[in-house]
Amino acid sequence: MLVSQEVLKSVSKKVSFHNLDETIEITDIEHVQNKSGRRFKNQCLYWLDLNDIPDNYINKPKGVLLVGKKQFQKIGKRKTGDAGLIVTDDPALLFFSVAEFLCNDEIVSSIHSTATVHPEAIIGNNVYIGAGAVVDSCTIGDNCILHSNSSLGKNVKIGNNTVIHSGANIGFNFLVLNKIHQVPG
Secondary structure, three states: OEEEHHHHHHHOOOEEEEOOOOEEEOOEEEEEOOOOOOOOOOOEEEEEOOOOOOHHHHOOOOOEEEEEHHHHHHHOOOOOOOOEEEEEOOHHHHHHHHHHHHOOOOOOOEEOOOOEEOOOOEEOOOOEEOOOOEEOOOEEOOOOEEOOOOEEOOOOEEOOOOEEOOOOEEOOOOEEOOOOEEOOO
């Protein structure tokens, strides 16, 4: 999903952007509540809901980091590296607004340029396949979303109106029924 800075400003009036283009591509979101090791992904919006943000979080070149104004004042004294930052008084409001945009019922059919799709895969109408997703020779129903860095193995069958969340790995010969939200586990 492409999001302009103007759209984000309409959600939260007190918002600023650092190291970001006018239009930001966001295909996934993640709420970060602890300091454990994290692998940051391109085109993901990370809400850093932490009292203290470790240096290694802000020096990652991937993804967009959403932080509160008080957090930014703490890290503003340090170099922010290549990380794209969105700073706002109400990060929760902005985060959940982006989530609503991502979960909109109107799916735009597309296959991200970094996704890998087997030539024998059968893909229904109105299907979105996100960044880094891997689709083996399987069947995907209509109106489905396969978020970034998820994978579908050989002979998997995904029903209509199904969402496969980021990082989910569905192995071989597996059936996912209609209207299911599959989260990584």
